[in-house]
Amino acid sequence: MIVGVKMAAAGEEAAALDSVRVAAPPAVLNLRTDTDQREDLGHDGSSENVGPAPKKPTNNNDGGVETAEEATEPAEPDINELCRDMFDKMAVFLQGELTATCEDYKLLENMNKLTSLKYMEMKDISINISRNLQDLNQKYASLQPYLDQINQIEEQVTALEQAAYKLDTYSKKLEAKFKKLEKR
Structure with missing residues (x-):
């Protein structure tokens, strides 16, 4: 599983850090809420457009740090x-x-x-x-x-x-x- 990492930085460093991806350990917790999952499935609960969840802006003032979200992968054999x-x-x-x-x-x-x-x-x-x-x-x-x-x-x-x-x-x-x- 791959988890995107984003940190607060200025200028060119921010652009370089946006593209950094870190391999997540196998037992990564799902940090998304139930409402996030329901929105991914669609309003009727079907899983037509299952893919990486879009990032939501945070309203908390914690110095520009965003939370990491688990990337979903297609079902494996x-x-x-x-x-x-x-x-x-x-x-x-x-x-x-x-x-x-x-x-x-x-x-x-x-x-x-x-x-x-x-x-x-x-x-x-x-x-x-x-x-x-x-x-x-x-x-x-x-x-x-x-x-x-x-x-x-x-x-x-x-x-x-x-x-x-x-x-x-x-x-x-x-x-x-x-x-x-x-x-x-």
Whole structure:
């Protein structure tokens, strides 16, 4: 129900306040008198022109405040039918919301399963890599004595090479002395 509210104001404020409407609570009292209602129904009591009651000027001096009157609305369809319709629509809405939520949870469950499978695959791969690394470390450990021998042989070859250079240098000096002695 809508109740018109009018207050005493000056100028533009009065015009703006005239158009203000406030929603009335469901248990609004009918402030109109029996004579007002009879006038709305017509002189013979029929309800041909039922509508909002015209405002009557007040003769009391209460600072320009007018009284509020209840606005009448046309008869509404059966309340029970409207309630059933509302509850049916609310049930459909809630069912849709719950279905969407269930679908979201199913999606999350599937994503979690796939993630779990991926982690299992990664775990298997890392276990294989670890095994292969251990095998490589064992092979390297078994080859280590041979690598040490290769390093020793390389050092010996380097030492022999240095000795060969020294011997070559010494033999050249001897040859030069021998040629000197021969020429004499």
